[in-house]
Amino acid sequence: MAMEPRLETLIGLLRHRESPANLALVRRAYQFAERAHKGQTRITGEPYLNHPLATAVRLAEMKLGISVVLAGLLHDVLEDTTLPPEEVRQELHKEFGDDVLGLVERVTKLGKVQYRGIDRYVENLRRMFLAMAQDVRAIFIKFADRVHNLETLDVVPETKRRRIALESLDIYAPIANRLGMGEIRGLLEDHSFKHAYPKEYAWVTGLLKERLPKKTQYLERIRKLTRQDLTMAGIKILEIHGRTKHLYSLYKKLLTHDKDIDKIHDLAALRIVVPTVGDCYAAMGIIHQRWHPLKGRIKDYIAQPKPNGYQSLHTTVFCEDGEIVEIQIRTPEMHEEAEYGIAAHWQYDEGGKRASLAKEKLAWVKELAKIQREIQDSRQFLRRLEDMKIDVFHNHIFVFTPNGDVIDLPEDATPVDFAYAIHTEVGNHCSGARINEVMSALGTPLKSGDMVEIILDKNRKGPSPDWLKFVKTGNARDKIKVHSKQKLADWLKQVLPPVRKKG
Numbered sequence: 001m002a003m004e005p006r007l008e009t010l011i012g013l014l015r016h017r018e019s020p021a022n023l024a025l026v027r028r029a030y031q032f033a034e035r036a037h038k039g040q041t042r043i044t045g046e047p048y049l050n051h052p053l054a055t056a057v058r059l060a061e062m063k064l065g066i067s068v069v070l071a072g073l074l075h076d077v078l079e080d081t082t083l084p085p086e087e088v089r090q091e092l093h094k095e096f097g098d099d100v101l102g103l104v105e106r107v108t109k110l111g112k113v114q115y116r117g118i119d120r121y122v123e124n125l126r127r128m129f130l131a132m133a134q135d136v137r138a139i140f141i142k143f144a145d146r147v148h149n150l151e152t153l154d155v156v157p158e159t160k161r162r163r164i165a166l167e168s169l170d171i172y173a174p175i176a177n178r179l180g181m182g183e184i185r186g187l188l189e190d191h192s193f194k195h196a197y198p199k200e201y202a203w204v205t206g207l208l209k210e211r212l213p214k215k216t217q218y219l220e221r222i223r224k225l226t227r228q229d230l231t232m233a234g235i236k237i238l239e240i241h242g243r244t245k246h247l248y249s250l251y252k253k254l255l256t257h258d259k260d261i262d263k264i265h266d267l268a269a270l271r272i273v274v275p276t277v278g279d280c281y282a283a284m285g286i287i288h289q290r291w292h293p294l295k296g297r298i299k300d301y302i303a304q305p306k307p308n309g310y311q312s313l314h315t316t317v318f319c320e321d322g323e324i325v326e327i328q329i330r331t332p333e334m335h336e337e338a339e340y341g342i343a344a345h346w347q348y349d350e351g352g353k354r355a356s357l358a359k360e361k362l363a364w365v366k367e368l369a370k371i372q373r374e375i376q377d378s379r380q381f382l383r384r385l386e387d388m389k390i391d392v393f394h395n396h397i398f399v400f401t402p403n404g405d406v407i408d409l410p411e412d413a414t415p416v417d418f419a420y421a422i423h424t425e426v427g428n429h430c431s432g433a434r435i436n437e438v439m440s441a442l443g444t445p446l447k448s449g450d451m452v453e454i455i456l457d458k459n460r461k462g463p464s465p466d467w468l469k470f471v472k473t474g475n476a477r478d479k480i481k482v483h484s485k486q487k488l489a490d491w492l493k494q495v496l497p498p499v500r501k502k503g
C-alpha cells in the first residue's frame with residue numbers, strides 16, 4: 001500500500017507527455033515487476049521493487065521515451081527474480097514487445113562480471129562498448145540503475161562498497177562524460193566519491209561548507225546586475241541561475257591547483273540561457289562592458305565544442321571588490337545537450353529525427369566496438385581508449401611487466417614506483433627503464449597500458465635520495481628513506497668511536 005504514491009510519482013512525470021495507453025503500460029510493467037520481485041528485499045531492508053521504480057523515475061526525469069522507462073521498471077526481472085527466466089522472457093515479449101524485451105536483455109547482459117582486477121575493468125568496458133554500439137539506450141538504463149545503487153550504498157559491506165564506488169568512478173563516469181551526459185556523470189561521481197575516498201570527501205565537503213555561503217550570496221548580487229544589463233540591451237533571458245561545482249570535479253581540480261580553494265574560480269558559476277547563438281555572443285559582449293575578463297579565460301566552446309559535444313561560452317570576470325566569477329552562456333539546446341548529452345536525442349518528443357542525428361555522433365562507439373572485438377590484448381585495448389580520449393582511470397593506472405603481469409599504481413607514478421611495487425631489491429638496484437621498448441628516465445610519469453622493463457645494476461649500492469623528488473607511492477618513498485637512513489647509520493658507525501658499555 002505504501003508503494004502506491006511512488007508509482008504515482010512516476011506517472012506524474014509522464015502524464016503530460018504520454019498517451020493514456022502508454023500510462024496504462026507503465027502500470028502494467030509496475031505490476032509485472034511487483035510480481036517478479038515478490039518477497040524480495042534489498043540489503044537496506046526495503047522492498048526490492050523500490051529499486052526498479054527509482055531507476056524508472058530517473059529515466060523519466062531524463063525525459064527518455066516510453067520503452068526506456070518500461071525497461072527501467074523491468075530491468076531486473078530476468079535475473080533478480082524467483083520466477084523461471086524463460087517464462088519471464090516469453091511473458092515480457094507478449095506484454096511489452098520486442099523493443100522492451102531487447103532492452104531488458106541487454107541490461108541484464110551488462111551485469112555480473114565475474115573477473116577480478118584489470119580483467120574485470122576491461123571486461124566491463126568491453127560489455128559497455130558493445131551494448132553502446134548495439135543500442136545506447138541500454139547504457140542509459142544501466143546508468144540510472146547504478147545511480148540508485150550508489151545512493152543506497154551506505155549499508156553495503158565495506159570492501160564491496162569500495163569496489164562498486166571505484167568501478168563507477170573508473171568506468172561508468174568516464175563513459176557518461178564521453179557521451180556528454182554531464183548530469184549523470186556528476187551523480188555517479190559524487191555518490192562514488194564518498195565511498196571510494198572517504199577522507200578526501202570529508203576534506204572537500206568541509207572546504208565547501210566554509211566557502212560556499214559567502215560565494216552564493218555574492219553570486220546573487222551579480223545575477224541581479226547581469227539580468228538588468230541584459231534586459232536593458234534587449235536580450236531575452238530564458239534562465240539565469242547560480243550553479244555549484246560538483247564535489248568530485250572540485251576535488252580533481254584542487255589536486256591540480258595546489259589544493260588551494262582560492263585558485264578555483266568556478267566553485268560557483270553564473271549560468272545564463274538565452275534563445276540564440278547570436279544572443280550568446282551579444283550577452284558576453286555586454287557582460288564584458290561592465291566587468292573585465294581575466295586574460296586567457298574566455299572559452300568559445302560554441303565555435304569549438306569539446307570532444308563530447310559540449311557547447312557554451314565561458315568567461316571569467318573580475319566583479320566588484322576584485323571577486324572573480326565564472327559565467328557560462330548557452331542556448332536551450334546546448335543546455336539540454338550539456339545535461340543529457342547523447343540521451344537528449346532519445347527524448348520522447350522528437351524520437352526518430354534526433355536519434356538519427358545522434359548516430360553520427362556515436363560513430364566512435366561503433367569503431368571502438370569493432371576494435372575491441374579484434375583486440376584481445378588488454379594493454380592495446382587501454383591504449384586505444386586513450387587515443388579515443390576516454391579518460392578511464394582517474395586516479396590510478398595499470399602498467400604491465402614484460403611478462404604481461406599488471407601493476408596497479410597511482411596516476412603519474414614513475415618507473416621507480418613500478419620497480420618498488422615489484423620488489424624492494426628491484427627498486428634498490430634499478431638503474432634505468434625501458435617504457436614501451438624506449439629507454440626512458442626513471443622519473444618519467446607512466447600511463448595506463450605502458451609496458452615497463454626495469455634495467456638492473458647489481459653493483460648499485462642503493463636508491464638515490466633524488467628519487468624522492470618524483471616518486472608517487474608511499475611504498476617507494478618509505479623504502480628509499482629507510483635505505484638512506486641505514487646508509488647514514490652505517491657511515492656514522494664507521495666514523496664514530498664505538499660506544500663503550502659501562503660495566
Ligand code: MN
Pocket residue numbers: 051075076145
Ligand atoms: Mn538493478
